[in-house]
Amino acid sequence: MYRQFLKQAWHQLKENRLLTFISVVGTALAIAMIMAMVIVQRVEVEPYAPEVNRDRTLYVKWISAKTDAGGFSNSALGAKTVKELFARMTTPEAVSAYVGMESNALAVGSDNTLMTVKMKPADDKFFKVFEFSFLAGAPYTEADNEAGLPKVVITETTARKLYGTIDVVGQSIRLQYKDYTIVGVVSDVSTLASAAYAEVWMPLSSTGIGSFTYLDGVLGVLQVAILAKSPADFPVIREEFERLLVQYNESLREAEVTVNFMGEPDTQIVYNNRKWANQPPDMKAFYWQFAIVIVLLLLVPAINLSGLTLSRMRKRYPELGVRRAFGATRGELLGQIIMESLLLTLIGGVVGLLLSYGSLFLLDEMLFGMIGDVSLSVTALIDPAVFGIAFLFCLILNLLSAGIPAWRASRLNIVNALNA
């Protein structure tokens, strides 16, 4: 019976090529748009190297310090705040402090060519929270970081540009006119992985910028990433953080300073949206906007396809009437019509999937606005979950567009249908 449905449906679709074409293109476009939006959204929160632990990482970017004299300072974190607040946390697996914004550094290559690279001083835990793929060597150790030893981890591209090879572990590199020893070479990092991104990383106190603080170390240039054992630990971690914060503020009383974190630590998506130091992000507006756009992308083609299906149905009312007069049940007619739409949506869905991946490959740069030559591989984003989401949307679209006209057609009065 389903084969019969399928055959009939296929025939119907061939009969009316323009409408079929329009339906397929309409569905395909809707699927492609939604897929593209989901993928762009996923890039924001999905883990990829080296930020592979995004789902169980919490971030702290800003601190707001209020002095009793009445002033506010909103800034990145200072070394004292890291040491006396974050380093004391025991529930997380690891807590890393690093300079929030990468900065330019001057590097001198083997043949004395100069090059500007992006540097990000970071502690040793940085390489626990973010899992870099080491092509050679290893990260610097806790002792290296404590002592501020001039050791450095560099990216593959930096190594190649400066030395022409990645076999450089143990070699010396001149950064900011200071000689560092290369201890590791890692794969390049996408600029989209903004927390981990840089081209060279070295112990915090080996540089002037890494140890820069003010307001007695409460404020500075650092950012913190907290790696939980699992996302389920987030509430416990926040609880511990709040408790330690009370103690920290207690200890700052003498300095007449009170700090607060405006809702931090943040999960990945909130962290992405936290742009300003002086106000928390409006996540509600963010979600609403996203939801409205998705609904719009879904609703407009759904109305479109419903209209088309209805047009097609009306043309076939006489046929349906005759079939009912000869004993076809409502269920049979309904099944037939739904099958037709399902077929259409399926074809549209497949075309849409191809279209979205095709366009992602083509428009990679346009969609993600990449800077530099480090680009994220889109293939990494093709996985069953995205397919699943897309097909779920297919299904909703299908039901919306076929269900209503089909239901109406099946309830048609036989005599009226024959008359039409």
Added chain:
Amino acid sequence: MIRMILIQIWNERKTNAWLWAELLLVFVALWVVVDWTYVNVSTWCKPLGFDIENTYLVEMDVLTAGSVGYRSDTETRSDGQDLLDVLDRLRRHPEVECVSYSLNSYPYCGGNSWQYFMPQQDTIVFSRHVRQVSPDFFRVFRYENIDGSPSESLTNVHEWGKLIVSSNFWDARYPDGKDLLGQGFYISPDTTQLFTVAAVTNVVRYHDFDANNRYAAIANLSESVVATFSENNVPMLHICLRVKDGTKAGFAERMLQESPDYNVGNVYIKAIESFEGIRDNYLLDDMNAMKNRIFIMAFLLINIFLGVVGTFWYRTQQRRGELGLRMALGASRRGLNAALAGEGLLLLTLAAVPALLVCFNIGVADLLGANQLPWGVSRFAVDSLLTFALLAAMILGAIWYPAHQAMKIKPADALHDE
């Protein structure tokens, strides 16, 4: 004629209802996107008030104890003095036209400083963006004097006790800014030092999507102040330079390789970036948002196109007999085409009326943002006309093909069908 089309539309109300609902929904959505695009594009097209072509940002740093080549014998000279020497060397570079230093002032700089200004003649106080710049800053970015004279005219009058302000500095009182010249202002709360306006420039926008930044430039960073700078202050000063027109590409790379020759004492050049790169970086988020919305706009329009083609295809097919009959009775193809097009446009108008009510309320409710362009009748009118025109173009394009197909029929065949 319109009455007849209305009757036609009513007779086809069942299929028209879908199209009408879709048009209504899309009209509102498209209107919002069009508004956003219109506001941003019209802002983008306004003059920036500065010119970043051939300009570069030079980042400096200071060697510290332990650095290779660190000199401890320079205690008699401050790092600030060394910095000024570096600037002098840069000025003598054959490709360089002029060099400036400033704080939080260069285009696409994330930071900014604000001060309260109090007119000498008045008791009100207003907050304005303050640019702390050296005189050559105006030449580097080619700020425009409103009297049309070249930017040197700004450089020449930039000194302590004087202000150079944008023409919208106090637009509430002086809308065109000409009469600001010679006015006195205090920087609140200090009323001992009076600053007089020595020159007025065209509006300088903060970035391409910002509409009306109001600024005053003050000359509080004289060379004698910079000469006292220590190793902590030197890296914070922003060095900007302009190269001569027609300089070969790749200046930043060439200059970086030559940079050791320009270093003085412990002050060294660590990076040179073109302002085009700085701008692209700064505007990345805005540009991505723009692209996203253009995609959504295209998507909505294509859907309308498909919907209209589909609906009218079926309809004209159904009405081939009727159309043939009318042609046999003397109606011209043109007239029939017009009738079908009229049907589409009238349907759009019927959807547009309630849609515009919704849109107007969205505008009045201040959901669109009024930073770049205040909400008003003209914005509403432009948005609405643009939206209507876009949708009308889609509808006419979509009706043309099915109508053309339907009218290819010979009147005799049509009558025969009947």
